[in-house]
Amino acid sequence: MNSTISSTTRLARALAVGVAIAGLSVGTVGVGTAGAAQDDDDRVIRTGSCSAGADWKLKVKTDDGRLEVEGEIDSNVAGQRWRWTLRHNGSVSDRGVATTTPRSGSFEVERKVVDLAGTDTLAFRAVRDGQVCRGVVNY
Structure with missing residues (x-):
């Protein structure tokens, strides 16, 4: 049972890190790129x-x-x-x-x-x- 909890915890952490990295990557692409900015601010x-x-x-x-x-x-x-x-x-x-x-x-x-x-x-x-x-x- 402890190995299942620990595997689940590791999986949850890995997913959280993956989501965070994906979010940062999307934000980085939008910075300084024309047309990719959000909220109608294309400056x-x-x-x-x-x-x-x-x-x-x-x-x-x-x-x-x-x-x-x-x-x-x-x-x-x-x-x-x-x-x-x-x-x-x-x-x-x-x-x-x-x-x-x-x-x-x-x-x-x-x-x-x-x-x-x-x-x-x-x-x-x-x-x-x-x-x-x-x-x-x-x-």
């Missing part, structure tokens, strides 16, 4: 560091059949002028100059682009005095 966010201390963030989500792309640079220094470029599948979608704001020392650029068939590659790049920030999202 993909990438962050990183620039070459000299600033940080970048790039967000992409669908919006009325288009892609809403938001690039952000945060240097924590107000009044800096940055040249930025937004590329969609290698082609320049937009470019401009932005200045970091007094309160946050950051700026944001938001644009909507056509949601092309297949995977869209969106790249946001900003440059200031030799410092380069670049983020990419494959959506």
Whole structure:
């Protein structure tokens, strides 16, 4: 009888571990994968560091059949002028100059682009005095 209980306990533990691993695997697949997110939140966010201390963030989500792309640079220094470029599948979608704001020392650029068939590659790049920030999202 003890060997039956112990076998049953081992089986229950093995099943619990298997279910937990399967749950983690499903969650991992959804993170950062376009179209796989749950609860109608299809947003993909990438962050990183620039070459000299600033940080970048790039967000992409669908919006009325288009892609809403938001690039952000945060240097924590107000009044800096940055040249930025937004590329969609290698082609320049937009470019401009932005200045970091007094309160946050950051700026944001938001644009909507056509949601092309297949995977869209969106790249946001900003440059200031030799410092380069670049983020990419494959959506």
